[in-house]
Amino acid sequence: MRPHTLTSAFVSVSRLYTAAAAASSSTCRATHALLPSNLLKTCIPSTTRPLSTSSSLSKLVSPQAETTASKQEIRIPTPSTPVTMAANSATLLESFKARRTYYQLNKELPIPKDKITSIVQENLIQVPSSFNSQSNRVLVLYGAEHDKLWDITSEVLKPLVPAESWDATAGRNAGFKAGAGTVLFFIDTTVISNMQEKFALYKDRFPTWAEHSTAMLQFATWTTLEAEGLGANLQHYNPLIDERVAAEWNIPANWQLTAQLVFGGRAGEPGPKDHLPLEETFKVAGA
Structure with a gap:
């Protein structure tokens, strides 16, 4: 298990891909392990696969500006130069960029419920966990069961929220209930206890490692559902509910x-999303 260091991971994949054609088969399998196979195009042989150069990816890697902070020549990138990436890496990154928070949802799903269920199941199978402990658990609620969850949430919250703030809270919960379903993520604590003993x-x-794994599962599920045209937003009403x-x-x-x-049909657009400058958030050494 590793944290979500997406930029360095996918740049490494690109370098391996262009350096050795024989690596293309393993790159394809690794890519399909992250997203369900029905969300990605069939892998193209490395001898004929076109490599994409996207201006939208130019912010990920670029010429380096050296700093004297370390004798190891730690360098901070300044966005300017496009990066050539393997086709599947570019597809993954485009999906990651397209994942946004949609608060305005409706119950009109763009794909059948059984396909949503299959996508969630495949993510549950493929997302890694420390020592392959497989501590993730999932419950998917549709329709009336989904509505019931957000009615329960309102019932739990109302005695706890100041009266003058209740209208805003009730409005948020109504927005969640307006969606078509909810995926609930759990950690099996028995698995954790067993691993601690072993x-x-x-x-x-x-x-902590179990939290890493559930976070990856949440991100993978969020991304793959939105890749199918759904909208979604992630909430944390635990442990209250x-x-x-x-x-x-x-x-x-x-x-x-x-x-x-929470997921459903898109009834609106996501709000703006800002990013801190890479100069403040990213360093590279030894490149």
Whole structure:
């Protein structure tokens, strides 16, 4: 398991791809492991595959401006030069860029529910976990069951929210309920306990590593659903709603709720999204 260091990961893939044609088969398999196969085009043999140069990707890697902060010549990129990337890497990055927060949703799904279910299942299978512990668990709610979740959330929150703030809270919950479904993400704490006993040296790390894995699953699910034309937004009403959710849907006591991904048809556009300058957030050494 690794954090989401997307830029360096995909630049490495591009370099490997252009350096050795024999690596194209493994690159293809790795790419399809991240997204369900029905979301990506069939891999093209490396001898004929065109490499894309996108101006939209130019901000990811560029000429380096050296700094004297370290004898290791740590360098900070300044966006200017486009990067040639393998076709599948570019496709993945375009999907990552297209993933946004859609708060305005409706119940008109652009794809069948069984396809959504299959996409979520495939993400659950493919997302990595530390020591392959497979601690992720998922519940998908559609229709009336989805509506029930957000009714429950309102019931739990109303006694806790100041009266003068309730209208705003109720409006947000109504927006979530207006969607078509919710994916609930859980961590199986029994898996964590078992790994802590088996690998005592890393006992204090397994809870954090499990959080890494559920975060990757949330990101993968969010991205793949939006790649199919859905809108989605990620919420965190746990642990306030945990007890009611467990009782309503017979959730095992060892499943710990971590997030709720609301999805549906797009009834509006996402808001603007700003990024910090790469000069403040990214460094490279040894390149």
